[in-house]
Amino acid sequence: MPENTLTFRDRMLRDTFTIAERMVFITIIFVAVATFIIGDTNSKWLQGTLIIVGMLTMFILKAHEQTHPFFVDLLWTKFWLITAPAWSFMLLYLIGLYQNPIHTIEIDGTTWSALVDHSRWMPITVDASNTWVSFFSFFAVYLLATLTFIVPKSRTFFESALPLLCTIATALGIFGLLQATFEANNVLFTNGTGRTDFFAFFPYDGHWAAFATLWCTVCVAMSLHGAYTNGTESYLNSRAPWFLAGATILGFSGLWIEARWPAICLLFTYAAMLLCVGLKFTRNKKDPDKFIIIIGSFIAAMVAASAAVYRFVDNSALTANTDQLYLAASDLFKEQPLFGWGFNSFSKLLPFYGEGTLLLNHYQRAQSDVLQLACEFGLFGIVLIVALLGGLFVRYLKVSSKHPLSKYMLFGCIGLIGLSFVDTPFYSPAVFFSFWIILLSAIRWTDLNSNDADQVDARVVVVADESERKVPVFKGHHPEKLR
Numbered sequence: 001m002p003e004n005t006l007t008f009r010d011r012m013l014r015d016t017f018t019i020a021e022r023m024v025f026i027t028i029i030f031v032a033v034a035t036f037i038i039g040d041t042n043s044k045w046l047q048g049t050l051i052i053v054g055m056l057t058m059f060i061l062k063a064h065e066q067t068h069p070f071f072v073d074l075l076w077t078k079f080w081l082i083t084a085p086a087w088s089f090m091l092l093y094l095i096g097l098y099q100n101p102i103h104t105i106e107i108d109g110t111t112w113s114a115l116v117d118h119s120r121w122m123p124i125t126v127d128a129s130n131t132w133v134s135f136f137s138f139f140a141v142y143l144l145a146t147l148t149f150i151v152p153k154s155r156t157f158f159e160s161a162l163p164l165l166c167t168i169a170t171a172l173g174i175f176g177l178l179q180a181t182f183e184a185n186n187v188l189f190t191n192g193t194g195r196t197d198f199f200a201f202f203p204y205d206g207h208w209a210a211f212a213t214l215w216c217t218v219c220v221a222m223s224l225h226g227a228y229t230n231g232t233e234s235y236l237n238s239r240a241p242w243f244l245a246g247a248t249i250l251g252f253s254g255l256w257i258e259a260r261w262p263a264i265c266l267l268f269t270y271a272a273m274l275l276c277v278g279l280k281f282t283r284n285k286k287d288p289d290k291f292i293i294i295i296g297s298f299i300a301a302m303v304a305a306s307a308a309v310y311r312f313v314d315n316s317a318l319t320a321n322t323d324q325l326y327l328a329a330s331d332l333f334k335e336q337p338l339f340g341w342g343f344n345s346f347s348k349l350l351p352f353y354g355e356g357t358l359l360l361n362h363y364q365r366a367q368s369d370v371l372q373l374a375c376e377f378g379l380f381g382i383v384l385i386v387a388l389l390g391g392l393f394v395r396y397l398k399v400s401s402k403h404p405l406s407k408y409m410l411f412g413c414i415g416l417i418g419l420s421f422v423d424t425p426f427y428s429p430a431v432f433f434s435f436w437i438i439l440l441s442a443i444r445w446t447d448l449n450s451n452d453a454d455q456v457d458a459r460v461v462v463v464a465d466e467s468e469r470k471v472p473v474f475k476g477h478h479p480e481k482l483r
Helices: 008-015 019-037 044-054 056-067 075-096 128-150 155-181 205-229 240-256 260-282 290-313 322-335 346-353 356-360 369-399 404-419 429-450
Strands: 102-107 110-115
Touching: 019 044, 019 056, 019 128, 019 155, 019 429, 044 056, 044 128, 044 429, 056 075, 056 128, 075 128, 075 369, 128 429, 155 205, 155 240, 155 429, 205 240, 205 260, 205 404, 205 429, 240 260, 240 290, 260 290, 260 404, 322 346, 322 369, 346 369, 369 404, 369 429, 404 429
Parallel strands: none
Antiparallel strands: 102 110
C-alpha cells in the first residue's frame, strides 16, 4: 500500500512496536553495549553473557509469532534458512568432539603435546575444553543478529535503533581519541588491555578500525536518510549533520591506527562515503546550504584518501612473520581440506606446522580470517559462508530500492569482507555482531521499503482454507424452520 494512502490507524499499527520488537530492541542494545565496551575477545564474562542472552532467541520468535498483527507464516521458514549455516557449524563442532588429534605424552617426567594419527575426511575439534565457550558465544551472537532480519515490521524500528547505536559507536570514538591525545598507557578507568596497540576498549586497534568502518557507513546512511526525510527544512538545520559529524569522528580515527590494512580500509571507506554525500548534494537543487556541504565533503574526502594512500605505500608497519603465518594456515588447510581442524585450532596446531621463529610469539590467528576459516572449517565452511552471503546479496538485488540507507550500509560490510583477507576483523565479538546486524538490517530495510508491511513475512493467499477461517462458512442452502 502506498505511503500516502495509509490511514492514521494503519500507520499506528505498522509503526508501533510489538512486544517482540521491544524485546529485540532492548536485547540488541544490551548486547551492543556489552560487546562494544568489553572489547576483549577472550573475556569469559562476555562470552557467558552472550550465551545466556542468546537463549532468548527462540522465546522472542515465539512471542513475535503470537503478538504480530499481520500474518507471519514464513517466520520459521525464514529463521531456519538464515540460521542453517550456524547450525551446520555447530553440528560440525559436535561431531569433531570424537576426534582430537592432539594428545599429551610424558617423557622423562616432562609433558609434551603430540599430533597423533587422524582421519583427513572427518570433522575435528581441537581442545574442546577451552574452545566451547567461545564457539557457542559466537553462535549465540549470530542467532541474536538474525532477529533484526525477521522481527521488525516497520522502518521505525531501524530509525530508532540505528541512531542510538551510532551514538554509542561515536562516543567510543571520542573516548579513544582522548586516550590518544593524552598518550594514555592503558585504557582509562581500567586495568588495561595488556597490549600497547589498543584503541578505546579494543585491545587491538585493527579491530577498532574494522568496527569504525561499519558504523561510519551507518552514520552516513542515517545522515542521508535525514536529508531525504527532513522535508523543506535545510540539511544543516536538521539532525542529519550530527550523524555526519559522527562519521567524521569514526573515519578520522584511522589516522591514529597502527594496524596498516584496517587503517587503510577505514580511511578509504570514509573518503568514499563523503564523495557519495557530495555527489548527492550536487543533484539537490533546493537545499540552500548545498555548496558548503559539497565543498566540505570533497575536502575531507581528499584528506582521508591521501592519508589512506600514504599508509598504503608505507611498508614500515609490515610484520616479518605474516607470510609465514599465511603459509602455516595453507599447510593446515591442505592437510584437512574438507572439514578443517575445528574452531580456534590454529594456535594449538601452529607449533606442528609453523616455522620455529613463530613460536617466540603467541599467535592466536593466521592474520587472515579467510585463511583461518579455510584451515579451521575447510571447504565445507567456505561453501556455507559463501552460500549465505551470496543468498543474501541475491535477495537484496531482487528487492533493492533507491533508498540510500541499505546500499551504504552494505558498502561497509563489503569493505569488511575485503579486509578479512588480510586481517582478523571477525575475531572481535563487537565487529562480528556489528557486521551481522548491519548486513541483515540493511536487507530487512530494503524488504520493508519495497513491500507492504503485511506482505513481507507471509505468502499471498487469495482464498484461505476452511480450517483457517474464524467465521462461519456458507455451504449451500439452509432452509429455515418456522416455530
